Amino acid sequence: MISRLSSRLSLRLAFFALLATALVWHILPDAARLNEFRDVHHLFLYERSAIDTIRRYGELPLWNPYYCGGFDAVAAPQTRFLSPTLLLGLLFGAERAEILTVFFFAMIGMEGMYRWLRLRVDEPAAALLIAPIFALSGQYAVAYFRGWIQFFGFQLVPWILLGITLAARRKPIGIAISSVAFATMLGFAGFFAAPMIAIAAVLEALRALAEQPRGARGRSLMMLATTASFMLTVSMLRLWPVGETLISAPRIMAGTPGFTPRALLSALADLLVLKDGNTGMQGSFYVGAAFLGLVALGAHDRRSVRALVIVAIFVWLAAGYARQPSLFALLREVPVFAALRYPERFLWLATLFASEPAARALAGAPILGGGRTWRVGVWLVLGAAALTTIGRQVRAFERVATQRELGVVTEQRSDDFHQARGNRWLAVHFQSQGIGSLGCYETHRLAQSTLLRGDLPAEEYLAPNAIDAGSVTRTSWSPNRIKLHVELSRPARVLVNQNWAPGWHATAGTVVSNEGLIAVDLPAGSQDVELWFMPRSTLGGGAVTTVSLLAIAFIVWRGRRRGESFSSRQRSLTALAALVPWLVAGVAYASSPDDRWPPPRMTNASGSPALVDVSSESQLPATPIGARYALPLRVEAGRVSGPDDRSNLTIEIYLRRQGHIPRSTTMFVHVERRGDDGQPAAPKGKEDFFNADHQVVGGSFYLSDAPLDRLVRDEFGVHVDKAAQGVWDVWVTFGHVSGTQGRSRVTDPGGATISADRARVGTFVIR
Amino acid sequence: MPPAVERAADIAGLLAIAVCITVVVHRAATAPLPPPPRAATAAERTSFAAEARRREGDWRVKAANDFPADQWSQRDAFHGHEAQFVRDLARGSGVSYEEVLGAIDADIHRNRGSDRNAEVVPCKPRPVFD
Numbered sequence: 055m056i057s058r059l060s061s062r063l064s065l066r067l068a069f070f071a072l073l074a075t076a077l078v079w080h081i082l083p084d085a086a087r088l089n090e091f092r093d094v095h096h097l098f099l100y101e102r103s104a105i106d107t108i109r110r111y112g113e114l115p116l117w118n119p120y121y122c123g124g125f126d127a128v129a130a131p132q133t134r135f136l137s138p139t140l141l142l143g144l145l146f147g148a149e150r151a152e153i154l155t156v157f158f159f160a161m162i163g164m165e166g167m168y169r170w171l172r173l174r175v176d177e178p179a180a181a182l183l184i185a186p187i188f189a190l191s192g193q194y195a196v197a198y199f200r201g202w203i204q205f206f207g208f209q210l211v212p213w214i215l216l217g218i219t220l221a222a223r224r225k226p227i228g229i230a231i232s233s234v235a236f237a238t239m240l241g242f243a244g245f246f247a248a249p250m251i252a253i254a255a256v257l258e259a260l261r262a263l264a265e266q267p268r269g270a271r272g273r274s275l276m277m278l279a280t281t282a283s284f285m286l287t288v289s290m291l292r293l294w295p296v297g298e299t300l301i302s303a304p305r306i307m308a309g310t311p312g313f314t315p316r317a318l319l320s321a322l323a324d325l326l327v328l329k330d331g332n333t334g335m336q337g338s339f340y341v342g343a344a345f346l347g348l349v350a351l352g353a354h355d356r357r358s359v360r361a362l363v364i365v366a367i368f369v370w371l372a373a374g375y376a377r378q379p380s381l382f383a384l385l386r387e388v389p390v391f392a393a394l395r396y397p398e399r400f401l402w403l404a405t406l407f408a409s410e411p412a413a414r415a416l417a418g419a420p421i422l423g424g425g426r427t428w429r430v431g432v433w434l435v436l437g438a439a440a441l442t443t444i445g446r447q448v449r450a451f452e453r454v455a456t457q458r459e460l461g462v463v464t465e466q467r468s469d470d471f472h473q474a475r476g477n478r479w480l481a482v483h484f485q486s487q488g489i490g491s492l493g494c495y496e497t498h499r500l501a502q503s504t505l506l507r508g509d510l511p512a513e514e515y516l517a518p519n520a521i522d523a524g525s526v527t528r529t530s531w532s533p534n535r536i537k538l539h540v541e542l543s544r545p546a547r548v549l550v551n552q553n554w555a556p557g558w559h560a561t562a563g564t565v566v567s568n569e570g571l572i573a574v575d576l577p578a579g580s581q582d583v584e585l586w587f588m589p590r591s592t593l594g595g596g597a598v599t600t601v602s603l604l605a606i607a608f609i610v611w612r613g614r615r616r617g618e619s620f621s622s623r624q625r626s627l628t629a630l631a632a633l634v635p636w637l638v639a640g641v642a643y644a645s646s647p648d649d650r651w652p653p654p655r656m657t658n659a660s661g662s663p664a665l666v667d668v669s670s671e672s673q674l675p676a677t678p679i680g681a682r683y684a685l686p687l688r689v690e691a692g693r694v695s696g697p698d699d700r701s702n703l704t705i706e707i708y709l710r711r712q713g714h715i716p717r718s719t720t721m722f723v724h725v726e727r728r729g730d731d732g733q734p735a736a737p738k739g740k741e742d743f744f745n746a747d748h749q750v751v752g753g754s755f756y757l758s759d760a761p762l763d764r765l766v767r768d769e770f771g772v773h774v775d776k777a778a779q780g781v782w783d784v785w786v787t788f789g790h791v792s793g794t795q796g797r798s799r800v801t802d803p804g805g806a807t808i809s810a811d812r813a814r815v816g817t818f819v820i821r
Numbered sequence: 822m823p824p825a826v827e828r829a830a831d832i833a834g835l836l837a838i839a840v841c842i843t844v845v846v847h848r849a850a851t852a853p854l855p856p857p858p859r860a861a862t863a864a865e866r867t868s869f870a871a872e873a874r875r876r877e878g879d880w881r882v883k884a885a886n887d888f889p890a891d892q893w894s895q896r897d898a899f900h901g902h903e904a905q906f907v908r909d910l911a912r913g914s915g916v917s918y919e920e921v922l923g924a925i926d927a928d929i930h931r932n933r934g935s936d937r938n939a940e941v942v943p944c945k946p947r948p949v950f951d
Contacts, residue, residue: 058822064834071841078845085852122944150849157845308948462855464917474926475939478897479904483918489926493900494944502943509929509939659891659945700882702889750948753893771889 060178070164073186073444078157080452085150087460088482094201095481096121096495097132097243101203102148102463103485103533104135109144111532116557117587119533120485122494123473123506124552124572128592129295131305131498134204136241136292149463152203156194163189163209166235167409170212173219174357174410177417183440184348184413188212188406190447192326192340193399195454196333204243210235211251211406214285215258221281222262222274224620226613229281230606233288237599240292246305246497247399249391254403255285257367261360273620280619280632284606287635290598294639295591298556302651305393305498306756308749310383310792312376313398318369321401322346326450328457339401340450344439345412351436352411355418361410368404372397375792383792387717392756395497416440471531473551475508490552499754501651503553503570513551514538517568520546529582536585542578549573550585556648557589567649594642601638605631658752658769666708666765674708680804681813685788686713687757687798689806690765692815694784701775705746705784707768707815711760719757720749720791724812725772727820728781740778746770749791757788777820785812858911861920869910869921870928876906877937893945899938 059065088094104115104127115135118127127133135143139158142151167185175181189209197205213235220228232255240248259278266274286293313321317335323346326337349365352358370381374397382397419432467488476484476491484491492508494500514526514536523546530537540548547568554567561584563576574585609631613619619628656664666674676693683689691708698704705723727742735742750756751768760766774782787810788798797811806813822830861869880902881895888894907921914921929937 059830062827062830062834064831064838066834068834068837068841071838075841075845082845082848083852085849086854123941146846146850150852154846154849306948461918462858464857464919466917466919466923468923472930474922475929475937477900477904477907477922479900480907480918480922483922484926487919487923492941493896494941495897495946496944497946499946500944502941504941504943506941507939508926508941509933509937511930511933657945659888659894661892661942700886700889702885704890748948753891753945753948769890771891773886773889775886 056179057177060182066168066182067161067165069182070161070168070186073164073190073448074157074160076448077160077190077451078153081153081455084456084460085153086147086462088149088463089152089199089201090459090461091199091201092479095479097134097201097204098148098152099482099485100127100130100133101135101143101151102482103127104133104140105143105148105151106485107533111534113532113534115533116589116592117534117555119471119552120490121478121481122496122500122553123490123492123502124555125500126295126299126555126557126587126589126591128292128595129299129555129589130496130500131245131296131300132204132243132496134207134241134243137207137238139242155203156198156206159206159209160189160194163206163212166209166212166216167406170216170219171409171413173216174361175413175417177413179437180413180416183416183437183444184345184409186444187341187345187412187440187447188409190444190451191402191405192321192337192447192450193402195326195340195447195451196338198451199328199333199454199458205247207239207242207244208247208402210239210242210244211254211403214239214251214255215406218255218258218278218281219262221277222259222266224270224273224277224618226277226610226619229277229284229619230610232281233284233602233606236285237289237292240289240296245292245296246393246395249394250399250403252390253371253385254368254406255282257364261364264360273618276620276625276628280609280628283632283636284602287598287602287639288606290602290635290639291592291595294595294598295589298591298651300498302654303499303501304654306750306753307393307395308756308791310375311397312374312380312382313372314376315373318372318398318401321398322405325446326454328454331459333454335398337450339398339405340447341405341408342443342446344443345405345408348412348415348436348440349408352413352415352418355411355414358411358414361407364407365404365411368400368407372400372404374398378794383718392717412440470513470528472510472513473506473508499654501553501555501570503568505549505569505571506551506553510551515549515551517547517549517573520544523578534587538583538585539581540576540583541580542576544578545576546578547573547575548583555587555589556591556650557587558585559588560585590642590646590648594639594646597642598635598639602635605634655754656751656766657754658767659771660752660769662767662769664751664754664766664768665761666767668764671765676706676708677816678804679806679813679815680802681800681806681808682802682804683788683798683811684801685715685719685798687711687715687719687788689786689804689813689815692784692786692813694816694818696818697774697777697820701773701777703772703774703818705770705772705816707786709760709766709768710764711757711762711766713762715758715788716790717756717758718749718791719788720747720793721757721768722747722785722787722789722793722797722812723770724785725774726783726785727778728783737778739776741774741776742778742780744772744774744777746772747793774820779820782818782820783814784816784818785809786815787812858915858917858920861914861916861924865914865916866920866924866927869914869924872910873903873906873921873925874928874937877903881938891947892942894947896938896942 217232
């Protein structure tokens with residue numbers, strides 16, 4: 055009876071709707087408030103700006119002028135408006151839409167999990183009870199607390215996997231499900247999660263393929279390849295612009311995060327708690343001990359083996375650098391995965407795949423006895439355990455969500471848009487005044503012109519060398535469109551106090567990047583000029599997405615009429631349908647008239663260039679060293695300046711990469727008080743050692759990406775206000791980022807003093 | 822299950838879904854906002870701006886010590902101090918954050934050219950977040 059009821063869509067969705075309602079119930083009274091957690095101020099600003107641009111100006115939210123000096127909103131990895139949830143924002147406003155987004159995504163996630171589990175679990179009631187545990191796991195509570203609403207896009211992962219398995223079973227609808235779910239997830243700012251999803255997708259595809267009869271595997275493989283192709287092309291509206299952004303400004307992540315088995319267990323089994331106004335590891339992926347018990351029970355079923363192998367892989371990845379050998383470290387050697395940030399997020403995928411053996415445990419429930427009474431009794435106990443877990447998840451979500459620091463956005467529009475110095479920690483409160491915040495943070499190096507200013511009397515003005523050439527007056531402004539009246543006695547350049555990006559056009563003159571600022575070169579005369587933003591990456595990407603959706607519709611339609619898409623009669627048409635979007639992409643890319651982004655700049659944290667001109671290499675303002683290491687690195691020179699009156703030391707290392715080094719290579723920098731002349735130990739409150747190890751030069755490139763044989767100038771600072779008196783040395787060597795694999799041997803000291811495989815690059819004195 | 826029971830179950834299910842969605846949407850759409858904070862007086866705005874201007878030097882020094890030779894991190898730390906100041910001041914004065922931020926922005930625009938961090942240090946997030 056319960057099985058039959060569970061398999062009815064209406065009743066099942068009603069159950070999920072009730073759970074989703076319970077999840078958000080206590081938070082609904084705060085729906086109009088702003089979560090003041092720090093990250094919200096850019097993530098929420100993106101959504102609010104997009105909604106404002108449509109509502110207030112009647113424009114597509116292509117350009118966001120309100121943050122960082124302006125950027126291509128479609129090309130920003132963390133904007134989430136390219137998904138159906140935008141409709142909620144347009145109807146109810148950005149603030150109120152958030153909780154509705156959570157509500158609907160929770161329902162969608164539960165239904166997706168149910169359907170995906172049912173592919174391999176026969177018992178509907180078991181799938182019904184297990185599905186919510188993933189969809190309500192602790193990480194969603196963490197995400198909501200931190201305003202990471204885009205994480206709810208993870209609820210679409212079961213749909214992606216569902217589509218993959220259906221495709222492997224040669225059902226064309228699988229192509230549509232995976233492609234649309236993946237594109238929606240990317241449109242909902244799931245860009246940085248995409249590499250993780252790719253791993254899950256590949257593993258799902260492999261096991262789904264293995265489940266197929268041997269004779270059908272070739273056709274299944276072609277279906278899977280077609281699915282992968284459409285996942286990319288349907289997402290092209292997003293992939294193309296964001297891809298261009300991240301190629302020009304890669305996201306750089308360093309460090310060696312790792313978690314012990316105990317920490318991972320605590321994340322899964324302990325209740326989520328807040329500490330110092332934030333969530334920690336404990337309970338951050340809460341699925342409860344009962345769920346873990348069910349997984350263990352389900353492991354007795356041989357059919358669970360493949361799922362459990364995948365779970366093991368994800369748990370291994372989640373351990374990060376704490377587990378040796380580290381699968382996570384190996385993964386980060388692959389370029390696309392180098393920017394993966396938090397290994398523990400693989401627990402999410404582990405719990406997803408673990409849901410299958412857990413559901414099997416519920417479905418089987420025969421292990422304690424064979425009689426009907428036993429089976430019913432065991433099922434009731436296990437079912438109650440699952441329901442209790444769901445209840446605790448809902449309670450944890452509510453408890454954490456109601457402890458957010460809440461504020462209010464007060465609409466206080468200024469008459470004219472202008473850039474302010476701004477503040478990224480309060481950026482939403484600038485956007486609500488209709489002004490831009492130049493204070494900026496993103497997880498990648500968002501392109502910002504150094505000519506931007508937050509104190510200009512007018513946002514559009516003549517270039518400094520043409521200040522006497524005439525006048526510029528703004529006649530109309532909207533995010534994508536700026537109208538100016540310009541009077542010029544001679545040709546001149548007009549500057550706009552916003553970042554340039556490919557896609558800015560003008561009705562007169564030529565749009566150029568003036569050191570990263572939007573600029574237009576105009577002829578002499580009186581003229582009305584309109585600048586507008588319409589990037590070809592969005593147009594081209596949109597065309598590919600549209601063609602892909604049409605192609606999928608065609609494949610599904612034909613599949614319903616003629617059966618398998620890769621039968622001998624269908625395969626040519628199906629292959630052609632999959633190729634057409636790529637042809638459109640190729641043509642659109644080749645014919646795009648937009649300028650491209652310049653290559654990423656290699657700079658130090660001080661803003662100084664990190665590459666030395668070849669012509670300047672012979673005149674370095676530093677002490678020659680010439681030390682070589684077993685790793686193909688050579689420290690050519692070094693310089694230590696300071697400490698200055700703020701106790702800040704500046705260290706410059708001139709080095710050259712002379713061969714391949716792993717991405718994990720780190721420069722170990724030890725600032726050490728000299729102890730060989732009988733100096734007493736550092737007094738209490740003082741230090742005799744500082745560490746300045748780093749894997750990334752100036753936050754802009756890994757040591758392993760330093761151009762081969764080019765001289766790199768790596769400049770960084772150390773605050774030494776607690777340094778004890780005495781003579782201090784700065785030592786440099788290299789090794790694995792974890793610091794656990796020893797130091798690279800010095801093979802040639804050159805002119806340097808060597809100690810413990812470290813070359814001395816400079817000395818200073820603390821008096 | 823007999824068809825009639827199935828039909829009844831479906832209707833009940835659909836009704837339950839409709840009720841849940843209606844109630845959630847209604848509650849979200851009608852959730853009250855707290856009363857709007859009062860507007861700051863001209864004198865208060867002047868005072869907010871002056872107080873911020875007075876403290877900015879200290880924030881700069883602290884930021885420089887915390888992040889030597891790292892311009893963006895220094896600027897970000899400066900803004901962190903400023904954000905805390907704005908929050909405290911707005912709460913203490915019973916005005917919106919927008920009032921305090923608007924006052925500081927107007928002051929920066931009025932006194933153009935002074936050392937107010939009005940120029941940009943390009944975004945360069947630190948590579949290690951944890």
